[in-house]
Amino acid sequence: MAAVRRTADHGLRLPPLAVDRMRGELPEVAEHVVAAIIDEVPSYTDAFSGPMGETIRNAVQLALGGFLSLASGKRGAEVSTPTAPAVEGAYQLGRGEARSGRTTEALLAAYRIGARVSWREMSTTAVRNGLDAETLVAFAELVFAYIDELSAASVAGHTDELATTGRVRQRRLERIAHHLLTGSPVETVQAAVERAGWEPPRTLTAVIVPESQVRPVLASVSPATIAATEAPDLDESVLLLVPDAHGHRRTALLRTLGTRGCTAGPARPWLEVRASYDRALRARAAGLELDTEAHLVPLVLEADPAARADLRAQLLAPLADLRPGTAEKLTDTLRSWLLHQGRREDVAADLFVHAQTVRYRMGQLRELYGDRLDDPDTVLALTVALG
Template sequence: MTRLAWSEVPRPQMDRFADVALAESSALAHEILRAIRQEFPELRLVEGESGEPKALVGIRRAIEGFVHHLASGAGAADPRVPSEVFQEFGRGEGLNGRSLDSLQAVYRLGVRLAWRRFAEIGQQVDIAAPAMYELAESGFKYLDGLVEQSVRGYAEAAARQEGERLRLQRRLIDRLLSGPHPDPAQALGERAARIGWELPATVAVGLLIRPAREAVAPALGRGILLDMESEQPRLVIPDPDTAGRVDHVRHATAGWSGAIGPTVPLASAVASLRWAETAVTLTEEGLLPHGEVQHCTDRMEELLLLPSRDLVDAAAARCLTPLNGVAPAQARRLADTLLAWIETSGGAPEVAHRLGIHPQTARYRLRQIRELWGDALDDPDRRFELLLVLRSKRLRATPPTDAVHPGSTVRAARS
């Protein structure tokens, strides 16, 4: 095994190197701090309990720790970094909104100045060049360790800040959806300002259904409020009619199920939420498709008719009475034909085209329908009622004859 050059340095020389370096550690730390402040005048210095700048304390500890490691006989490899001090520096950068790039530049400058002085001390005590080369390499490893500890502190601060921001964001969403708010600026302004959210004129509120318990949050961006802590994650889209915003949300929520309510004034955000809740309920019941986030305005028919099932069934029992005596299969065909006739407002050719049947078949069915309903078909209100009932039945894919009274006699009918 190759012996390291630093380990070959005679002990008296190693001790003299350590004694000189430790004796000068305070002066060297001040010199490095002056150079740093000159090179980085924007750097903010914070004083510790002793009244000294924390940066000065950190530089001195870094020098002393490095020298003690060398003098301990452990050699020049893998010097131990004073972790807490440099984690705190990283946390400070994170909490003050700065990047780690400037901090790394500061560290590089400090290591370069320290190495320059260590090289002079090495010459003074006659340490061989190969050992000093190892010392230089060890200094760069030390730099890597300083950066690593600062990155940990920075990440911790960033996580803490993000956690606080998400907490404030949830409180804003709670307040927004507790409305309506006659004066949104007064009700929401302070909470919005704390997370840097500019109050929009309009919003759309969405609810998501988790594809899995630990699903990763959609990457919606900071402009869109997202609360992943709720059982059904909530999102608030500001000014949703802005060009490209709908596409952005669609891409970000790919693979999720859920619904986005209609665009409403900010003061009425809770109204958008109610429609989203209705759509999510229908999705969970299998009445709207899974695997995509529905836009409520694209599902008006389902949202208006499907939640009113009890009312529609009660109306069906009355307005579909003429089908009570018709065989179930024939009743379904007549109901489909009646709906096509109401929807097209046309005659047999239009109905036949819509249903994909022969015009003569359509004429025969229309005559039967006229015989069953009579003059009621000429009443616009009755036609509208029939339209609602039959469309609701079609959406639920259930035969309209489920409103037929039990025990009714079956009237023979031709197809």
């Protein structure tokens, strides 16, 4: 442990007789400590049954024994101070308590009770064996400094265990994301899900989030959300796979994403989330943010840019021999005519020209295209090409 040892070089040396008497009472004191903790800290009511209970009892006795060795001035042959095993034991106890699901608040409450009971019983024995008032004060200071040292070690162990557990779980969740996004067999995905202890949802929604916004977004979405920091084809952003954000819940998700620069793909059955991610990627590449479902037309039109460019060139071939300015005006007129279903007044308003100009230009276009402007397949192709 790297913490400053307040018990080091304390200078207190208790009379050997008092130490021997207190050491002889250690098992009884330890049981009194355990009983008080069970009585006063609700989360420890059932904690002392089974292997964990034995571990805690041993930790209490080890701590008390280490303290008496410290107070008597003894040093072990293999450790720098007699408290080292107790500090290590406290650290491991903290890790065990984290695994058991108990909080640091409960752990520190147990230490406070242990300090109170231990001090009451050991000080009584010390006074009974001739400890003077001045030494008793120093004894009290050492007791509580020692408890502070142990409790700090336990809190460090608790914190480290949670961090380790969190890292391990995060790695396992990222393996699920990896398999989902790379097309691994269903059996492989299911095995990763079982290892992570993750409950599969009905749907997953892929959300691309800027790195700076990941923490606030995660704080507002489902705790079962998977954060994939190394998603394929993604730089300077993090992919979140949000469970069951379909139907009316999508509105809440989009409200959370707000103006954070995120892009949310559609909800898809959880094993098919790659499709949601692909759409979010395409939208992001096209400069479209937030809700991909609000941009379906441009996404469809830009799904294959090269094919669309070829289609456009093919369909505008009749205009190829015209002057560029004329070709551009006729192209704009044809596009507006298609989108407004031939309503001349609407086309004129859209292009800011007179209706007669629209009539003239459409006459030119009909000369160039002939009957093809009345063919449904040609109209569809032109709408896609010019949409």
